[in-house]
Amino acid sequence: MSDERFRRLVARREQTAREREEILAKRKAITDLAEEEAREDLLPEEDTEFRELTGQIRAKDDELRQLDERIAELSDEAERSRTVTEGAAAVKRAKARVETVHEARTYERGNGRSYLQDLARVQLRMDNDGQSEERLRRHAQDVVSDPEYRDLDRTDGNGGYAVPPLWLMSQYIELARAGRAYANLCTQQPLPPGTDSINIPKVTSGTSTAIQTADNAGVSETDMDDDFITAPVKTIAGQQDVAIQLLDQSPVSFDEVIFRDLVADRATKTDLQVISGSGASGQVTGVRGTSGIETVTYTDATPTVAKLYSKVADAVQRVHTLRFMAPTVIVMHPRRWAYLLAATDSNGRPLVVPEAGNPQNAIATLGAVAAEQVVGQMHGLPVVTDPSMPTTLGAGTNQDVIHVLRASDLLLYESGVRSRVLPEVGSGTLTVRLQVYGYLAFTAARYPKSVVEIGGTGLVAPSF
Template identity: 45%
Template sequence: MLAFLRTQLQELLEQRAALKTELDGVLATPTTEKRNLTDDEQTAFDEKRDAIKAKDTEIEEKRSRIADLEEAEARDTKAAELRSKYGQAPAPAPAASGVTVTSEPETYRKGGRTSYFRDLYRSQHMGDRGAMDRLRRNDEQVAEGLEKRALTTVDGSAGEFVPPLWMIDDYVKLARAGRVVADQVQHQPLPAGTDTISLPRLASGTAVAEQTTQNTAVQNTDATASSVSASVATIAGQQTVPLQLLEQSPINMDTILLADLAADYATKLDQFVISNNAANKRGILNVAGLNAITYTDATPTVGEAYSKVGDGIQQIHTGRLLPPDKIFMHPRRWAWYTVSLDTAGRPLVVPAANMPQNVLAAMSDVVSEGFVGTLQGLPVYVDPNIPTGLGAGTNEDRVIVARSNDIILFEGTPRSETFRETKADQLSVLLRFYNYAALHSERYPKSISVVSGTGLIAPVF
């Protein structure tokens, strides 16, 4: 939870920095010309200043929430230290009696009455002092035995009785894509107590015109209004596991499974933002009225694709009257860019660290998802969740150019829970992970350009 809130705080700080840059831009010309602001400049200044104040309020609320959780975490840590100090203290030394103990039976042995895994469970979940003492004695016996007999954990010596740690600590996690696009649009906390978020919108605006004759009526055009709505979606998953697995496993299987549910939530949320196609829940690719750029070519080239991306950029300039700020594509499409050569055999995309000149694009970090470089002056993000089975041949991907701040993702706080009672009749535990989200992708359809067509079929390397 702290990591999630800290990520949101960082995004808010970045958004505030962007607003401050825009505010400085409004003041740049009047400062240079040493004059007061015009009416339009004053209006722009007031809008940016109010936006920064609103962002400061969000930042302060997020900081307060983080501070509360950090305080709770510190209290939990202190309590754990006290439990460790007073709950597992070494047993007091026996009074001198003239009797020397030369050996004692192993705490956990074949045919013994104590169970190592049961004691682990009882010490961790029930605070059983007896179990804690037996675990402590076992640690001492194992260490002493290995020291006296010079045994190792190599198979054939004593290794058969020591489970390799890599089998537990480095279990093979299921590979899942992250939430690149979802993290790059504007984020706002999901309001409580609603299933629909509606935003007012001007359908048509006012108008002005030249007054060609004095003392005649000036232009009078009434604005009309409408609204755009986003329905709140529930993204959830569950897993039923036997209680025996939770109690008898030497690792916390509930932690592993809940973490996997959280990872799949990130994937599904990202797919929701990119591809969902339901009323009031449109993903970016399905926004009605977006700038659709078709690239049809049986033998596509990076040079031709470059002009299509440029077309997407200029259409946002033309339709939204504000610039786009990000480009999204599948990793295979960016890889196609990076391996393409000019007629002299030189790469069209080279590392930014090489101070490139006359290149089509510059690449930064080599990653599977996230920021990878720049193209036509815009940052490029690769996202494996961008579909690759589109088009008539079900083998096309898409390139998205967007003004990301115009797309708003309202997201709640993820919740993870375990229920023993629900499946008590079959001795099972139900693990559940869920969250609520709403997406406003259709506020400004002309803020989105999507390049599609046969020119974006699976590239050949």
């Protein structure tokens, strides 16, 4: 196999892969713009371009597949050639063992042989006749019979600079961040432009009816009262100042790394605002801070799963009784769900089992081993885990809470995520500011009785 031909194929594949990534980025920019402008559908010209780019991506995929097949074929040919060469070298070694001729050291100054050249030829598979590999083997025998001792190791400055680190830039490890499981349960609507507050009228007391005591007797009449609830528009923003040299010289798209991390953190902060926003210092009023939500206190020095099960049942009936509609979901921290999964009866049998096992007398069922989404069912309601649920409550600051709620009654208004690149602010030092921001408004005050929070000493940090 021609090594030059193999290198050309590899280089062509790398170029094709880069072209595919560029096309993919162009297509993503179209959908990002639509998302930023809160449009559900693409414009006609955007849709046409999107389809054309999709076709180009398919063509690049086909080209990559063909190149991969050809590279694999050439690699197989090289492997077969190497096997034949090794066989020929083995015959030579057998002949050499029969002879008793004393030879000089394989690599001696002035004999025209280079250890590094032979090593490179073998590693690059250019040793077609096997002579370089044979010399390397003889050199290894020379070293064993007459070893050389050198005080070099992998310490930098003592030989270590010859062993460089390998940086896997394509496998860049992003910071792990929690998502927005609770926020995604709410009724989500685009934030209307041109306002800093959303006001929603609300009936506070209604009319009445009653039995008419007799014909022509008075009919019940009660005046309706109303009020309104307010959802102020708040801002979540973040930025990072970066030296322009880092953006120019880094082998990875470092601006993309930073923007991805900023957007991921914004999602986490949105979830925390929905759950625990204080309503002060620029925060929205989250579910836990909403006046009038129901609470179930679970006070117990020796908590058990059975007792917790009854508290959840109490929370379910309170939504039915006070909101007059059914709850739709149970939200808890992953550690509380794990506490339920670890529970067993007196015979050591688990109390939460997979749905496929046709469980009997189970307090809950395990649906999926998943993160920040539906993981099972309890009291007929889906259970969603969210690591942003608080776990530092109570006197011992180690209690968590469980929410039973009708999620459709919660309103979350959001703008698109907006990004900015500002080279002017740090132009004097070649610094670029990367910035993301977005607006949100939230309210759980339409029907506070839609939410029941279970908390207390019975929900201290569990032991496993």
